[in-house]
Amino acid sequence: MEKPAKTKYDIHPLIKRRWSPRAFSDNIVEKEKLQRIFEAARWAPSSFNQQPWKYIVGVKGSDSYNKIIDTLIEFNRQWAKLAPVLVMVIGKKVDQKNRPNLTYQYDTGQSVAYLTLQAMHEGLFMHQMGGFKPSKASEYFSIDDEHDPIVVFAIGYIASYDRLPEKYQEIEKAERTRKNFDEFVFENKFGKKSEIF
Numbered sequence: 001m002e003k004p005a006k007t008k009y010d011i012h013p014l015i016k017r018r019w020s021p022r023a024f025s026d027n028i029v030e031k032e033k034l035q036r037i038f039e040a041a042r043w044a045p046s047s048f049n050q051q052p053w054k055y056i057v058g059v060k061g062s063d064s065y066n067k068i069i070d071t072l073i074e075f076n077r078q079w080a081k082l083a084p085v086l087v088m089v090i091g092k093k094v095d096q097k098n099r100p101n102l103t104y105q106y107d108t109g110q111s112v113a114y115l116t117l118q119a120m121h122e123g124l125f126m127h128q129m130g131g132f133k134p135s136k137a138s139e140y141f142s143i144d145d146e147h148d149p150i151v152v153f154a155i156g157y158i159a160s161y162d163r164l165p166e167k168y169q170e171i172e173k174a175e176r177t178r179k180n181f182d183e184f185v186f187e188n189k190f191g192k193k194s195e196i197f
Ligand SMILES: Cc1cc2nc3c(=O)[nH]c(=O)nc-3n(C[C@H](O)[C@H](O)[C@H](O)COP(=O)(O)O)c2cc1C
Pocket: 018, 019, 020, 021, 076, 127, 128, 129, 130, 131, 132, 151, 176
């Protein structure tokens, strides 16, 4: 299913086409594609080039996959189990001198954003999830105190909404919405809309 962004201004087709489906097909994700999407993740910018992101990959049928599925809240588990690959995203909270890295979540998010667009380029779709239990993730994967599980994402080929349990089908078809520019791009004063738009 296509759910292109209804934009006021023209944007790159990959950004326009990207959305977060819950219906994934059984088709496996080729290893070469996974290699390239993590290559894209690798080349994201980060504060002092600290690259605080870490990823744990789970391919369906593996222990890694089963552990990730088990960390998800029930709402997410019901649809995410369709996905051929699940990934746990982790960030390193401290720098080399063991001081807090204040941008670790920001940097890790950028890495995921790069990965997302490469995935779109490869014909894949992704769906990120904050709805998981970080404490379970830390336990299952022996993640140390310097690191935080931040998000899980599902990745794979998109499928028709009718693969989903019924209660998710309406959400899958729902319109995508966004705030207007005057709510987030300002000039002169915080909250004062920019004249650019
Ligand atoms: C950090 C983050 C956490 C999210 N958590 C969940 C989640 O737990 N469950 C879910 O179904 N979708 C989750 N989403 C997906 C968002 O709801 C979705 O990106 C948003 O509604 C915009 O829709 P779009 O990605 O299709 O444009 C999450 C997205 C992000 C970036």
